[in-house]
Amino acid sequence: MNIRSIIIDDEPNNIENLQILLNQYCPEITIVATAMNADSAIAAIRAHQPDLLFLDIQMPEKSGFDVLKAFAVINFEIIFITAYDQYGIQAIKFSALDYLLKPINITELITAIEKARNKILTKQKNSSIENLLEYIKSGNKEIPKIALPTLQEIRYVRVDDIIHCEASNNYTLFYLQNGEKILVCKTLKEFSDLLRSHNFIRTHQSHLVNLHFVNSWLKEDGGALLLTDSTKIPISRQNRELVKDALNKAL
Amino acid sequence: MKKLKLFAICAVVCFACTLIGLMYFSEVSLFAGRRLSGDKSFFIHYYAFVHYFAAGSLVFFIISVYNVYKKWNAKSAQEKKEITLKFRSNAVRERRIILLVILSFFLYGLTINLALDFDLIPKLSFLIIAGFVAFYVGGVAVFFGIYRKNSKRKLENAIQAQETISLKLRSIRSQLNPHFMFNALSSVQRLMNKNDIPAANHYLSMFADLTRKVLNTGEQELISLEDELKIQEAYLQMEQLRFGFRYEVKVGEDINIANTEIPVILLQPFVENAVKHGVAPLQQNGLILVQVNKQGDNLVLSVTDNGKGFDRKIAGQKDDSLGLKLSEERIALLNRVHPDQPAILIIYSKQTGTTITIMLINLFS
Numbered sequence: 001m002n003i004r005s006i007i008i009d010d011e012p013n014n015i016e017n018l019q020i021l022l023n024q025y026c027p028e029i030t031i032v033a034t035a036m037n038a039d040s041a042i043a044a045i046r047a048h049q050p051d052l053l054f055l056d057i058q059m060p061e062k063s064g065f066d067v068l069k070a071f072a073v074i075n076f077e078i079i080f081i082t083a084y085d086q087y088g089i090q091a092i093k094f095s096a097l098d099y100l101l102k103p104i105n106i107t108e109l110i111t112a113i114e115k116a117r118n119k120i121l122t123k124q125k126n127s128s129i130e131n132l133l134e135y136i137k138s139g140n141k142e143i144p145k146i147a148l149p150t151l152q153e154i155r156y157v158r159v160d161d162i163i164h165c166e167a168s169n170n171y172t173l174f175y176l177q178n179g180e181k182i183l184v185c186k187t188l189k190e191f192s193d194l195l196r197s198h199n200f201i202r203t204h205q206s207h208l209v210n211l212h213f214v215n216s217w218l219k220e221d222g223g224a225l226l227l228t229d230s231t232k233i234p235i236s237r238q239n240r241e242l243v244k245d246a247l248n249k250a251l
Numbered sequence: 252m253k254k255l256k257l258f259a260i261c262a263v264v265c266f267a268c269t270l271i272g273l274m275y276f277s278e279v280s281l282f283a284g285r286r287l288s289g290d291k292s293f294f295i296h297y298y299a300f301v302h303y304f305a306a307g308s309l310v311f312f313i314i315s316v317y318n319v320y321k322k323w324n325a326k327s328a329q330e331k332k333e334i335t336l337k338f339r340s341n342a343v344r345e346r347r348i349i350l351l352v353i354l355s356f357f358l359y360g361l362t363i364n365l366a367l368d369f370d371l372i373p374k375l376s377f378l379i380i381a382g383f384v385a386f387y388v389g390g391v392a393v394f395f396g397i398y399r400k401n402s403k404r405k406l407e408n409a410i411q412a413q414e415t416i417s418l419k420l421r422s423i424r425s426q427l428n429p430h431f432m433f434n435a436l437s438s439v440q441r442l443m444n445k446n447d448i449p450a451a452n453h454y455l456s457m458f459a460d461l462t463r464k465v466l467n468t469g470e471q472e473l474i475s476l477e478d479e480l481k482i483q484e485a486y487l488q489m490e491q492l493r494f495g496f497r498y499e500v501k502v503g504e505d506i507n508i509a510n511t512e513i514p515v516i517l518l519q520p521f522v523e524n525a526v527k528h529g530v531a532p533l534q535q536n537g538l539i540l541v542q543v544n545k546q547g548d549n550l551v552l553s554v555t556d557n558g559k560g561f562d563r564k565i566a567g568q569k570d571d572s573l574g575l576k577l578s579e580e581r582i583a584l585l586n587r588v589h590p591d592q593p594a595i596l597i598i599y600s601k602q603t604g605t606t607i608t609i610m611l612i613n614l615f616s
Contacts, residue, residue, distance in 0.1 A: 011434075011493055012534075017441035024444075058430070060532060083433035102433050103440035 003117060006048060007034045008041040008067065009056040009081070018054060018081075018104065025106055026113050038062030042070045050076050051120050052113075057082040065091075065136050074129045077116040093194055095132040096147035096154060096186075131156050146194070148174060148184045155182055159198045163213045163229055165191055167206035175231070201246045204236045211250045411588065418581050427465055428523070431490075438492045454492055461485040473512040476543065480508065483522050483541060496530040496537030503544040511550065513611060514585055517594075520574035521554040521607045529558030529605060548616040553608040560600040582609075 005022075009015050015034045022029045032048045035041035037059060045053070045067075055078055057064040065088070068074060080092055080099035092099045098112045128147055135144045145156040157176065166173045167188035174182040184191075192202045199211045209225060218224040223235040225243070235243050435458050442451035464482050468474060480500060487498045502508060522541065530537025540555040579596065586593045597608040 013438055013441050013493060017437065017444055020441070020444040083437060084429035102437035104437075 001028055001117065001121070003029050003052050003113070003120065004032045004048065004050045005029050005052040005054060006041070006044055006050045007031060007054045008036075008038075008044075008059075008064065009034075009054075010036050010059040012036065014056065014081075014102070021104060021106060021109060025110055028117070029113065038064075038067045038070075041067045045071070045076070052076060052116050053078045055080050057085050057088040063088075065133070068129060068133060077119050078129065079112045079116060090194070090197075091132055091135045093190075094135050094144055094146050095128040096149050097128050097132060127156070128154060144198075148182055149186065150182060150184055157182070159195065160210070160212065162195075162200075162210055163227060164210060164231070164233060165200075165208040175229070177229075179229075199250065201243055203239055203243050204234050207233050209233055211246060214247065214250075217247070411584070414580075414584055415588070418577065418584060427462065431486075431523075432462075434493055435489045438489070442492075454489065457485050458489060461489065468515045471515060474515045476502075476506070476508040476511040476513055479513060479515070479518060480541075480543070483518055486519070486522060487526070487539065487541075490526045494526065494531050494533075494537060495535045496526070496533065496539060497535075498539040498541070500541045501543070505545050506543060506550070508543075511614070513550065513552075513614070514581075514594075517578075517581075517609060518552055518554065520578045521609075524574055524607075525554050525556035525558070525605070528561060529556030531558075533558065545615065546610075548613050550611040550614040551608060552611070553606055555604060555606040557604040560602050560605050562600075 007015050007018055009018070015036075019031060019034075022031065029052070032050055033044040035044045038061065041055075053067075053076055055064040055067065057080055064080065068078070078097065080088070080097065081102065081104070082088055082099065083102040089099060098115060100108055100112060131145055131147055138144060143158055143160050145158050146162075148155045148157055157174070161177045163175045163177055165175070165188060168183075170185070170187055172184045172186060172188045172191055174184060176182065188202075188206060188208055192200070192208050195208065195210075200208050201211055203209050203225060209227070213228045214225050215228050215230075216226045218226050218232065221234075222237060223240055223243075225233045225235060227233060435454075439451055439455050439458065442448075442454060461482060464478065464485075468482075480502070484500060487500075490496075491498065518541070522539070525539050530539055536557075538557045540553075542551075542553045542555070544551045544553075575598075582594045582596050592611065592613045595610040595612065597610070599606045599608070
């Protein structure tokens with residue numbers, strides 16, 4: 001399969017570096033165009049209708065996200081590339097999209113392309129991008145939706161609809177406000193990092209709780225949290241102080 | 252100067268109060284000895300003692316209220332921070348004051364009751380009471396004035412030390428800016444992938460060298476001009492690899508760079524700005540000139556780029572103008588610590604380029 005791609009980066013060196021790596025390790029990628037700023041990127045995408053974009057987030061004047069905002073419908077896959085951008089990465093992770101960090105790790109590059117190829121083959125609708133753009137537009141003011149990849153689909157769930165999450169091996173079980181449960185194929189650790197800034201706390205190795213739904217602190221067997229849906233969540237000893245602090249702060 | 256004047260007035264008033272108080276004190280003792288016998292004279296002293304507490308507490312109380320008022324009225328965030336810090340260091344004392352106020356009001360009530368029981372009030376003239384109050388207020392005010400001035404100086408030193416450290420840390424962090432670091436490593440990766448092994452080696456060790464030098468500057472206040480220029484040159488070379496601009500470092504021949512010491516991380520933010528906002532978009536056409544010259548007793552450092560310039564008002568609103576703000580704060584701080592060797596920052600920007608000049612006055616004197 002031939003994947004027609006465009007590389008967008010403000011530094012020619014990075015374009016050259018990525019081209020060399022792609023030539024060497026991903027022969028199915030064909031670079032149809034490169035662009036060094038957002039405007040020429042938009043023009044190139046319109047002209048070439050690529051399958052895949054390698055998109056640098058940080059560029060002077062307009063960012064990589066601005067490139068995407070120019071399109072009403074996004075019918076190409078995207079692999080984001082950045083040197084360091086905590087906010088951008090948070091946004092990308094929230095939408096379960098793929099990104100690479102500079103300097104580029106070859107194994108990660110190959111995996112990302114493999115995933116992108118599967119998506120291109122099955123022609124999945126790219127609603128994760130819409131979620132991403134919404135996240136960026138709201139600029140931390142509104143309650144964002146988080147992408148939860150399940151075996152069948154990717155669900156987009158409002159963060160404040162999640163009551164708590166439970167780890168089961170490499171999967172995570174989400175308990176929603178409407179009583180629904182979603183099994184997601186990612187570890188609890190990943191969500192714990194993502195949701196920390198949205199008032200979630202890890203009470204236990206295998207439990208992550210939305211502090212909004214805490215009803216009371218039970219003193220039985222060394223402490224547990226009673227949630228509004230009357231589930232009991234254990235608190236591990238080493239997390240006890242942390243949970244206490246978080247609850248006090250949330251008051 | 253204004254503070255000193257205020258303090259002098261305060262001291263004079265206190266002294267006068269004490270004098271008047273002493274005069275009255277002697278009269279009271281005489282008076283008490285003459286008119287009152289035994290246990291009753293004890294109550295006069297007791298009564299006065301309570302006044303001392305009440306008056307002293309009132310002074311403390313007014314000061315703490317004044318502190319709160321000042322904080323509430325403070326204009327800048329910096330001012331607010333200073334007052335908060337001051338306030339915090341006084342927290343213990345303020346708790347003591349509150350206790351004192353409560354205690355003295357209690358004692359005051361008790362004394363009045365006792366005095367009434369013994370029919371003492373009419374016998375104490377107003378002047379005697381006023382004398383006691385004046386004496387003790389005066390004493391307390393003098394003591395408090397000294398204490399306050401002392402603690403204020405300590406506090407100022409502490410604030411300054413804290414600012415120095417935090418500014419330096421922030422500057423170091425900006426120097427080991429993650430954007431710069433990862434992009435630099437990315438440049439080295441490209442050299443590797445291009446099979447340009449000698450260049451990859453050269454830039455990788457330069458990167459290591461730069462990182463090491465910057466980490467080491469964390470402990471020192473001053474750096475020799477020689478080392479500072481080496482750091483800047485290494486930084487410029489790494490960035491040159493990314494953007495392809497040209498640069499030149501010119502040092503006046505009459506300067507001994509090994510023996511001239513300047514404050515650390517003074518030049519860095521401006522060189523970084525020249526790269527990031529000046530020449531980066533120009534790629535190969537970019538040009539940066541770093542100049543070091545001696546003018547009389549002054550050392551003049553300047554960074555010039557041929558970028559498109561910037562408007563201070565617009566740039567000031569962006570987050571990435573942090574470097575400039577940090578530098579201004581730092582220079583202001585240095586000037587406070589070393590008023591005899593001030594630094595002056597001059598920014599000149601137009602559409603065809605920007606020149607930033609730092610003058611270190613009297614550096615060679």
